[in-house]
Amino acid sequence: MQVESHHPETQKAPAAPAEARGDRLRRHGRRTGLYTWAFGLVALLVVLIALVAANTRQVKLSWVVGTGHASLVWIILAAAVLGWLLGIFTSVVFRLRTRRRRSA
Numbered sequence: 001m002q003v004e005s006h007h008p009e010t011q012k013a014p015a016a017p018a019e020a021r022g023d024r025l026r027r028h029g030r031r032t033g034l035y036t037w038a039f040g041l042v043a044l045l046v047v048l049i050a051l052v053a054a055n056t057r058q059v060k061l062s063w064v065v066g067t068g069h070a071s072l073v074w075i076i077l078a079a080a081v082l083g084w085l086l087g088i089f090t091s092v093v094f095r096l097r098t099r100r101r102r103s104a
Contacts (some may be wrong), residue, residue: 051076 019027055072 052073055076057072058069059072059075060067061070061075
């Protein structure tokens with residue numbers, strides 16, 4: 001007579017199915033992409049810190065109605081953000097003006 005054991009440590013769990021080659025390649029590709037993004041963000045941060053360190057002197061700004069003084073790094077960053085926002089706005093306007101019209 002054979003006695004079955006109902007203890008979980010003696011029972012074997014079913015083996016997980018092997019991962020398909022395409023799934024493994026996609027997973028590794030995604031991981032590589034994430035590492036690339038992380039490296040790019042760190043490099044961008046290093047460049048930004050170097051930009052700040054190299055451009056801390058005060059410069060004179062000549063406006064149409066007056067003048068002012070500001071740190072050169074703030075002028076560069078403000079121009080970059082303004083250009084980025086204007087680029088987004090321009091792409092939205094172009095998309096709205098060139099989209100297909102809905103027929104009634």
